[in-house]
Amino acid sequence: MSNACFLGRFQPFHQGHYKVVEKHRDEFEQLKVVVGSAGKSRETDNPLSFEERKEIMRTCFPEITVEKVEDMESDEEWAEKLGERCSGTLISGNELVQNLVGEFTDLNVVEPELHDPEIYSGSEIRRRMRSGEEWRYLVPKCAQDCIEQKEEDIREAGINYNFEPGWKKKNAYHGTADN
Numbered sequence: 001m002s003n004a005c006f007l008g009r010f011q012p013f014h015q016g017h018y019k020v021v022e023k024h025r026d027e028f029e030q031l032k033v034v035v036g037s038a039g040k041s042r043e044t045d046n047p048l049s050f051e052e053r054k055e056i057m058r059t060c061f062p063e064i065t066v067e068k069v070e071d072m073e074s075d076e077e078w079a080e081k082l083g084e085r086c087s088g089t090l091i092s093g094n095e096l097v098q099n100l101v102g103e104f105t106d107l108n109v110v111e112p113e114l115h116d117p118e119i120y121s122g123s124e125i126r127r128r129m130r131s132g133e134e135w136r137y138l139v140p141k142c143a144q145d146c147i148e149q150k151e152e153d154i155r156e157a158g159i160n161y162n163f164e165p166g167w168k169k170k171n172a173y174h175g176t177a178d179n
Helices: 016-023 050-060 073-086 095-104 122-131 142-151 149-156
Strands: 004-007 032-033 065-066 090-091 107-109
Touching: 004 016, 004 050, 004 073, 016 050, 032 050, 032 073, 050 065, 050 142, 095 107, 107 142, 107 149, 122 149
Parallel strands: 004 032, 004 090, 032 065, 090 107
Antiparallel strands: none
């Protein structure tokens, strides 16, 4: 048996991610989760910090090692940094990542079997949270309470509602003066 890394953004960790960890954790001597896009800023697509994502995953898999790989200036530098974090096999469904890893590292790449990716996606969960729709069934039961504690941060990430006094909606449109 060899070692493997499962790479993802986990924004947030959902049923699809959970199933990949479940499937592969006994297949390898060590399965490590590596969090990409691990910056600290709260953006619309990346509302959770690395520490928050790590906390969520560890509620389901306390024995799993969770590390981060920061974004880098160059793709080659990023792939090499990922190669330093991982040994053996990289589990990733991202085509760009697969190409970079193939070009700049000696890691073996395995594409995970995705569990209903059109339903189980971080984008869909964030969209549902922001629109007040039900989202809990999309994440593992073991992570629901932890994610719920971060729901407001997820909803508000990257959204700025601060307007100057006297702001009018018509002023937000660009184009001719007739708008």
